[in-house]
Amino acid sequence: METDKGNILVLATGGSIAQTSPSDPTLTGEALLAANPELKEKFGIVVEQIAQVSSPDITAEHWLGLANRINKAFTHDKVRGIVVMHGTDTLEETAFFLHLIVKSDKPVVIVGAMRRPYALGADGAANLYHGVALADCPEARGRGVLVVLNSEIHSARDVTKTTINLDAFKSPGCGPLGQMVNGRPIFYRRLERSHTLWSAFASDLRRLPSVAIVCSYVGVTPDILQAVASSAYEGIVWAGTGSGSLPKAIVPTARAIVKNGLAFVRSSRVNCSYIRRNDEVDDDALGFVTADSLSPQKARVLLMLSLNQTNDPVKIQSFFDTH
Structure with missing residues (x-):
């Protein structure tokens, strides 16, 4: 200019x-x-x-x-x-x-x-x-x-x-x-x-980690998460019902994904839904991150930037708590 x-x-x-x-x-x-x-x-x-x-x-x-x-x-x-x-x-x-x-x-x-x-x-x-x-x-x-x-x-x-x-x-x-x-x-x-x-994020980025959004619905099955996890994604945002809920059938697969090194963020498909940590889901034990009030698409943006710095869910959670 x-x-x-x-x-x-x-x-x-x-x-x-x-x-x-x-x-x-x-x-x-x-x-x-x-x-x-x-x-x-x-x-x-x-x-x-x-x-x-x-x-x-x-x-x-x-x-x-x-x-x-x-x-x-x-x-x-x-x-x-x-x-x-x-x-x-x-x-x-x-x-x-x-x-x-x-x-x-x-x-x-x-x-x-x-x-x-x-x-x-x-x-x-x-x-x-x-x-x-x-x-x-x-x-x-x-x-x-x-x-x-x-x-x-x-x-x-x-x-x-x-x-x-x-x-x-x-x-x-x-x-x-x-x-x-x-x-x-x-x-x-x-x-x-x-x-x-x-913000906590540098401006001189050359790439953004790949993050997928998976939406919950009646009858959702674990194979959706498994398919994403087996691809080249580095993180998943779960667009859950209500306060980011996970069906019981999904939890074991989500836990395994986190143990394999992928970040997992709980968000909601409901507009204006604050995700209460450890509410119905033991986020601390499972290594999940909660999206605060961010929509799934914005949680994805913040997770992409967070993964440029760390894959530690505790540190990633701190970014979601402050940005």
Whole structure:
């Protein structure tokens, strides 16, 4: 980035916000900014195209590339904030990864769109404007990675996509951090968990360990876990019922997996479910990790980063208790 050109860096990855047909995100970041002339006039903006994919096609390599680009950009003092345009289907996972790996207190804001540019009532332009305005605000510093859609400001840790409507993104059990009003943020709370500069994770990652999510359902059998464990995975997140419950038929296989060196995290398929440690399951004896209030997909992100440092379940649990 040439630091004499702007204070806000916009990184485009594709997604519905850039989608001009039912199948492909074809609009570039430059084209989306050109459709918002007020942004160009009001803010100093530089746009870079990092990827051009729908969000189900985002990979760990995209994550690493984004994190490296963001951390490098923040070495320039003039860069006040960064906006990432992203598809909504996996937006919360990318946002949480960056929340744990970006090493700056400057704002990183993730935006997307629930309606494509050609749809009636398209929301991409408003979300992008709010994202840039928020990234330019000193009040957004030190709050971790933020997600802005439908005028609401959410923490990357708590937010999840709940519907396909305009108000799709919610933070169950926590609520938004604030909202955008007349182009300025109004904040109501702060996140207490560690993130960005204060996270336990290094920024110079070259790979991410492979972690699978296995979902519980009526009649689930141990062979599902066995199949995952026999592949090249280094950890498993169990998306259990209720408070992360395991059927009795699953416990011996899960115990064996842990004894063979794989990490096993208990989470819940229920939105807004806190996993109570040693509740119905003797986590301490079995060597399980509990996901706190993280969804299975976010527990997977945190486990991937944790496994870069250790496979000790006690140490991994400490990461889940503090991030």
